[in-house]
Amino acid sequence: MLRTPKKIIVLLVLLPVALFSLSIPILERQYSLYLLNHKMDEVSQFLDTRSTALNDMMLQQAEQLRFDCSDDDMSLMRNPNYYNKFVRIIGIIGADGKTCSTVGMSPVESELEGVRIPATGFYMSTTPEYEHSESELLVSYRHNGNTVYWVLYGGWGQDILKTPCLDCFFMTFKFLDSSLEHMKIKRGDPDIAKQASRISIAIQSSDTQIISQITLSAGDKLHHYALRQLIIWGIPLSLILGIMIGIGYFMLRNYRNSIEGLIEVAIRDNEFVPFYQPIVDSRDGRIVGFEVLLRWQRGNEWVAPSQFIQVAETTGLIIPITEQLLKKVLGDMTRLNMEQWVSINLVAEHVETEILFNLLERLNWPRPRQIQFEITERVPIKNLHFADAMIQRLTQHGYQFKIDDFGTGYGGFSYLQKLQIDSIKIDKMFIDTIETTDVKRNILDSIIASARETDIEVIAEGVETQKQVEYLTQRGVYLIQGFVYFKPMPLAQVLQHLKSPIGSESA
Incomplete structure (x- = not known):
């Protein structure tokens, strides 16, 4: 048996590394789940912040518009207090048919047809999904035949999902009402949905009295990232721990060999x-x-x-x-x-x-x-x-x-x-x-x-x-x-x- 102090110290130094290596499969899955939950927290926090910033702003802006596409309307639509990081386009469609927006174009009427948010004058729909663009959330407000709409910035999802690694997440936003199934927004790598290693979590919200669900999934790339991080950090740290244990054993052995010990x-x-x-x-x-x-x-x-x-x-x-x-x-x-x-x-x-x-x-x-x-x-x-x-x-x-x-x-x-x-x-x-x-x-x-x-x-x-x-x-x-x-x-x-x-x- 290995009983010499040097061999024991070597074993103690290597023991944490060996135990860590054996536990990598378990640690990798737990770390991947942690990253997935952490990312969902980021998404939830962003949506809460956006909801707080937009709810009062939209109604306040709608009440100030004349719906005549005048300079005052254009100035109000481009006002940074309303045209902020959460909004990509603001536009109006007057009762007389006149239209204008912050980018000079307006959606067709059919795109504005969406689900009405109960107890408010607001409607919610999504923009069409084209070959090189993704569907975005479109909110509109109708009053006396006039309509103001806001196309919410959809790039936030990709901005959040690109960390800590590219193409590591896939997110879907949908309403649970089957009649609204067409109003679905997807972000991230859709291939993740087909992977056997996929892990997913979902949260539901009913802030608008319409139940919606966000599902966040991760697959092979997040698992690989988690494994890589565990190896990069875990091996050196477990080696440092082993060295500390070895030093502790050496000091304890010397102490125990001292007369007091x-x-x-x-x-x-x-x-x-x-x-x-x-x-x-x-x-x-x-x-x-x-x-x-x-x-x-x-x-x-x-x-x-x-x-x-x-x-x-x-x-x-x-x-x-x-x-x-x-x-x-x-x-x-x-x-x-x-x-x-x-x-x-x-x-x-x-x-x-x-x-x-x-x-x-x-x-x-x-x-x-x-x-x-x-x-x-x-x-x-x-x-x-x-x-x-x-x-x-x-x-x-x-x-x-x-x-x-x-x-x-x-x-x-x-x-x-x-x-x-x-x-x-x-x-x-x-x-x-x-x-x-x-x-x-x-x-x-x-x-x-x-x-x-x-x-x-x-x-x-x-x-x-x-x-x-x-x-x-x-x-x-x-x-x-x-x-x-x-x-x-x-x-x-x-x-x-x-x-x-x-x-x-x-x-």
Whole structure:
């Protein structure tokens, strides 16, 4: 199978082109129908505009004529207000038989015989269709034996129908009354009516109380035009779309391969797992609790915490990770001793907002005497007042809070004064000063002394030697976490060690 990124990108680029090519027959027909409907809209709009312009104008002009073909009549007929783009000829036939028009000739009387428009003095007919001319609409008005007529410009149909392509349309105008069937006007290419690919639409109008119908048809040439336009525009646009999809895939792939993207995938795929490092009472070797340490198993590989913890914290992804981790820990705790507690690390956002409170509430306040929380000093708590109120609300439900890595980051003694903290964990950085001349050993002693004075429980982290255990024991620090007893381990190993005495299987 094609799985290399380059081949996938090529496929993504070509996919829209392939899909577009396959859908061309459907798209061509839909586009042809769209063009046909759009052209009908143009025709309707023109006819509406013409009707509005002519209706009042004709009656107004007829009322001003003397019907004597005088200079006044000729001037009135040639007046641009009446002799406009909608009218090709205006003429009069007086009751005395005198005739004149804007082009010097008049139709015979028989041509003026047409259908009378009800409730008006107007009649409608069509001019004869000769070899090199098309039939046009002829409107006449009769009063006291006088007649004024207007031959409406018939070239408008060809003007409108010649776009977007020549000979692409065929239009017929007719009255639905069978007695008026001879009054039919045709425009465009009549061969379209014989083509198998013909598509047609029709609209009816009864504005004059006589029902008329316009039928607009299109055939091979419009289909060819639509197909050509689809290819001219569709192929490049689908190729551009494919390129954009390919670029998007490339960027997404790079993002997903970045540590932040990989973390998001790991959350989705449930790749984060808890490891447990026992905390031992050095006086009797009893395991009293565990710190939950976050581990990331990506396939068959383990990702070092140093590679993702900081990114997870700065991007806020640590929040869903912690929720996922807590749920797994709750499942594991059913297999631990009831007297052993488990401590889970938090960040400032957990207590600066209601995130942790809402999570525990949703979980129905699970194991309040066994679950404890450690607040890291790596990111400062900005709203200590809100955090203190939140911690108090949670302690009322039975949960306890520790300060992790005490003395190495933000907060320190300020947290002890302003937050309801039950214990502190002395960082390995200070433990390593035991049996050295490092000045930080004095800080270690000061931390221990201050905690004893304020009745704060102390846990020593990162303890690696028995000498360090003895030093801490002499100063009243009995809760030890470190390689001197155990390394972090999965639950299965924890359960094995719980069956063995301390020292027989220590790591």
